[in-house]
Amino acid sequence: MSNEPVQRESLSKVLSRRDILALAFGTMVGWGWVMLTAGWVASAGVLGAIIAFLFGAVLCMFVGATYAELTPALPLAGGELVFSYRGLGYFWSWFTAWAICLAYIGVAAWEGIAISTAINYVIPFPQAVPLWTLNGSTVYLTWSLVGIIGAAVIMLINLVGIKQSAVFQTVGTAGLILSGIIFLTGGAFLGSPSNMEPMFSGIAEGIGPWAGILAVMMMAPGMYVGFDVIPQSAEEMNIPPKQIANVVFLSILMGAAWYILMITAASLSAPEEVRNSFAGSVPVAEIAAYAFGSPVWGKIMIVGALCGIVTSWNGFFIGASRVIFSMGRAKMIPAVFGKVSPKYGTPTAAILLVGIICMITPLMGRNALVWFVDTASFGTVVAYLMVAISFVYIRKNEPNLNRPYKNKHPMVIGAAAIISALFFISLYLPFGPSGLVWPYEWAFILFWVILGVILAAVAKASIGPVSAAEREYLIFGEEYARKEIIKDLNRKIG
Numbered sequence: 250m251s252n253e254p255v256q257r258e259s260l261s262k263v264l265s266r267r268d269i270l271a272l273a274f275g276t277m278v279g280w281g282w283v284m285l286t287a288g289w290v291a292s293a294g295v296l297g298a299i300i301a302f303l304f305g306a307v308l309c310m311f312v313g314a315t316y317a318e319l320t321p322a323l324p325l326a327g328g329e330l331v332f333s334y335r336g337l338g339y340f341w342s343w344f345t346a347w348a349i350c351l352a353y354i355g356v357a358a359w360e361g362i363a364i365s366t367a368i369n370y371v372i373p374f375p376q377a378v379p380l381w382t383l384n385g386s387t388v389y390l391t392w393s394l395v396g397i398i399g400a401a402v403i404m405l406i407n408l409v410g411i412k413q414s415a416v417f418q419t420v421g422t423a424g425l426i427l428s429g430i431i432f433l434t435g436g437a438f439l440g441s442p443s444n445m446e447p448m449f450s451g452i453a454e455g456i457g458p459w460a461g462i463l464a465v466m467m468m469a470p471g472m473y474v475g476f477d478v479i480p481q482s483a484e485e486m487n488i489p490p491k492q493i494a495n496v497v498f499l500s501i502l503m504g505a506a507w508y509i510l511m512i513t514a515a516s517l518s519a520p521e522e523v524r525n526s527f528a529g530s531v532p533v534a535e536i537a538a539y540a541f542g543s544p545v546w547g548k549i550m551i552v553g554a555l556c557g558i559v560t561s562w563n564g565f566f567i568g569a570s571r572v573i574f575s576m577g578r579a580k581m582i583p584a585v586f587g588k589v590s591p592k593y594g595t596p597t598a599a600i601l602l603v604g605i606i607c608m609i610t611p612l613m614g615r616n617a618l619v620w621f622v623d624t625a626s627f628g629t630v631v632a633y634l635m636v637a638i639s640f641v642y643i644r645k646n647e648p649n650l651n652r653p654y655k656n657k658h659p660m661v662i663g664a665a666a667i668i669s670a671l672f673f674i675s676l677y678l679p680f681g682p683s684g685l686v687w688p689y690e691w692a693f694i695l696f697w698v699i700l701g702v703i704l705a706a707v708a709k710a711s712i713g714p715v716s717a718a719e720r721e722y723l724i725f726g727e728e729y730a731r732k733e734i735i736k737d738l739n740r741k742i743g
Contacts (some may be wrong), residue, residue: 255719255738257726258578258589259416260326260571260596261410262487266496269479269486273420273500275557276564277475278507279356280363281622283554285468286508286515287524287532293461294449295516305469306505308669310498312633313476314662315640317497320454320480321490321653323729327575328480334579336639336646343581345496345639346572347517347701349632351694352474354568354603358610360562362617367558368395370531370551380612384689388614396611403562404604407570410593411485413609414563421560428488428553429507432533435540440517447521467676471626475561476500476632478568494654521735563605566603580715580726582704587723620689627694630673634743636720637666 264272289298316328325331329349334342368374369392407414449458479497486493499627515524515533518540527535531551540549573665574596577586590597610617641663656662715723718738721730 251688255722257723258587259726260574260589261594262485262719264415264482264488266488266492268412268419269482269488269493269496270500270503271414271419272482272564272567273479273496274503274507275418275425275475275560276478277443277473277500277504277561278425278557279475279561280360280367280554280558281468281472281551282511283367283510283531283533283557284363285532286511287527287536289465289468290512290516290529291521291525292450293465294404294447294458295445295512296448297450297458297462298512301465302469302472302505302508302512304462305466306501308672308674309469309473309476309501311662311665311669312396312637313497313501314422314656315451315637315666316477316480316653318493318656318659319636319640319643320483320497321493322650323725324480324483324486324490324493325575325725325729326481326484326571326578328477328483328572329636330572330575330579330581331480331724332643333635333638336642337635339581339720341639343418343576343701343705344574345632345635346581347697348635349477350569350572350628351633352625352628353478353565354473355621355628357562357565357569357623357695358609359617359621360558361400361564361607361611362613362615362621364399364555364558364562365395365611366615367555368533370534371548371555374461379650381615383617385419385516386614388612391662392615393611395704397608398608399559399562400604400611403559404564404600404607406521407566407600407604408590408593408595408597410595411482411567416569418560418563421556421563424553424556425560427645428556429511429514429548431546431553432518432550433510435537435546436514436517439540440514440519442517444518444520445513445516447511459693468626469673471622471629473501474625474629475504475564477629478564481568481571484571490653504688524697528538560608566600566607569603570596570599570606576722579720580708583703584712595740617689619739620693624690624693624697627674630670634667634670634674635661637670640666646674683700694732 292302319332320328323331323335327346330342330346333345374391376389376392380388380390406417437571450461455460476497479493483493513538523539524536534547534550537550573586576582577584577599585598588598589595640662644659644663718735721734722738
């Protein structure tokens, strides 16, 4: 290490409790419920789908409990990187951070495809200028441009400041919630309890309800992902640390309540045969139009769902850019990604990288949507596993770490979180019921691994060796770094 003082970039504390809750909830809910709610009911039945989401929420609460303790104890950008470095060291922290980047960018990427679908429902536009065919889907320039322009707008909002992004997120989340209230009102007052049959699928066929429940439960990691963007923005929060834990738990509970209410609304609004007839379209919009007796209400639902798209897009954009920023700041990838704009206080290079990827992916066509969802879910549960393991190690190795929030039975929580994450991971392996598809989904993961290795190699070649003391300071700062590690570095801190 050189004799130059070690410089560490930091982010401004400007986010309120409302900003954080809107960030987590808006990121979690997104667009998926609009397309998938009717399918959940068809797969598992009304009560079966509700049970699946309740069970998924319980599993996520175990993982969330580890985040709830670690985030206020180490409120620094990069969440998963910070926790896993503290518990498991350099290699596993790099692996964990890159896995959660895959998850966030995967979801952010498919939002560009989703927004084209939503806008085309409200205002149909011509499919013109065919570019190529990918996996049986023709990619049109007019279709792709919608997603490309949307990604550019989200990128620009993030470049000019986190507070501007938070205001944008809050307004979008309010629109999303309003659309949900409209949908639930239609089901409650214009629907009928008789429409809710069957409560469980598979019973009439003699195969039992559990196959359908498991099929829906496999989607839970993707549907609940969002609470984990809270630690990514922890460094920018202007609230008492203990409140961070409350927001983590509250966001998961709000997500569970949302999905259960939307399942209930969809099942009340239309009988089974009508719901199933909307497969292949935008089911929630079609169900709302059926319940209210006018296609106008379907378009209103889509406008609300557009709010969900942009809040999810914005939230994962924030999450991905903060992880990349933290990796750059730690010199795990080129240091340029760890630089903060002196004018706007945002990680410019990290935001540009995420933005460029999100502007490229709409050119892959609508069939790519499922690839991004599946690989994002896989990256998410891998990161969950590593955080749960890190939680156990940190509890064991640092019993005196200042923890504004403490779990009462940490080893039980840690074990339950590890088991939950392993269960979810098993669903995505080749032998699992939702195994990733070869070659497309595994190729996307391979591309991401290769990109990460290249960036790590470039960082090592351009920066040179980084001592454990320097990296400790770069990741944790003077306040949260382990003093025994940075003691020889104190005189060089700039």
